[in-house]
Amino acid sequence: MDPSTHKLYHEEGFDSRQFLEHYLSENSAMAYREDSLKFPIQSLTKTFSEGLIKGDILIDLSVGSMVHHLYAACEFFKHLIVMKVSDRCIMELKRWVDERTGAFDWGHAAKCHVDMEGKSCQSEDKEQKVRSALHHVVKCDLKKENMVDPIVLPPADCIISAWFLDVICKDQDDYMRYLRKFSGLLKPGGHIILIGSLDATYYTVGKHKFYHFIYDEDFARKALAREGFIIDCCKTKKRVIMDHLIDYKAIIFIVAHKEM
Template identity: 30%
Template sequence: MASDPLLDYTGELLQVKDLIESHFSNGEISFIEEGVGAPLKLLHDIFSSGIVKGDKLLNVSVGGVLFPIFSASNVFKKIYVMNFTDSCDIHFKTWLEKKEGATDWSFVSKRVCQLEGNEDGWQEKEEQVRKAIEGVVKFDITTGSVASVVVPQVDCVMCAYLFNTICHNKEDITRNLKILTSWLKVGGYLVFMIALNMSFYRVGQHKFVALTVDEKFVKESVTKAGFVIEKEEVIPTSVESDMVDYKNLLFLVARKERSLLNL
């Protein structure tokens, strides 16, 4: 008997809260140290170094995940968050507005505060992040258009684990990378995280398709989009899980050298 086809990220069966809490925000997740813990340390080092700086940042991460912007909020006073489905938008705003049923991000806020030497300041850190969020916008994957708030030119674009989920082929990676960094100023930085050689991820009882890419292709795509890669780190897989099948995680910091107008 043939297995059921894998589901798509934009479909109605994806429960975003379950995705976030089973992959990113819960300290009990078996692979949390490689998927979130190691990137948090790299992000702390980047943003405390003074290399990546400015006033405005755009976060374009899967499910509107929050962990990439905790350290960034020390540097950027205006943060825009771009979501890609209505359910992602609702889920993110539930946390932002402190509504009932919001995801608990205290694992991340406490870890960031440990890195900063202020273990007791995690609640203040979460308030710092909330205050820094200038706008929450919706991006239509099918048309490439942005609804609601107009996004200004920013000094940094942050992207965590998004492209494996929203892209259906390698051409989508190239196209969406150019579009989503079109808001980035020349000279600004892309902070980019992606899973390598991944084919699926599981949320609850459902299995979702992920676009499989390798390190060589990702780095070539970033370079072709007008960037110079200044830092790269491969985070190796240490835990096997039936929740996801990536082999390694790739962390890149790249400076925008030129603007590509023909998207």
């Protein structure tokens, strides 16, 4: 699909609250609960509980102002650094961090995490742990070599990128270029965790359709290998419920580490 036929996330932006309501809310009618909430939460909880991915710094490069993917990570990293391309997403996220009136309620995601960990009475503690570990929310410019210039970030032990490459890439060259930039933020031996939607061409926020880079599992695997990553885990979840908001066929979860 031609990127010019739809809006581009990082160039035109979207309503961050509507995005959350469409794809990540606690609404029982929300069609993506299994794919966008439960599958990533389950996969991340299992990955981090194995104890092989941990350290001082985790950098998050994910779409919108989501935080549910950070609940599992907060137990294993001292500092969480979140990078966003949009002021609107930064404001939405900081509203939650600062516990301000009108913040998006992530209680359903916290409960899902602690239920999987067998600690169902500790969902509020989990939210506070994320808030305490989330030391920096910084704006990034994808056009710059150092995306957070003039800030210089220390090398990270791990990067999580959930659906971000899907929405900022126009083609395979873009994907490789941004993956290389992400790799530059990692220590040798550091890990990258990618979550994305396979074979999608668009997604909808409000009344607007946005461009989605179309790719499959084989491309994602080869892209990581070309950038010097060794894949530790790769799994997909086939889409079951169909609707008009987005046309993906499956969700992919990949864990890889950077060669020393």
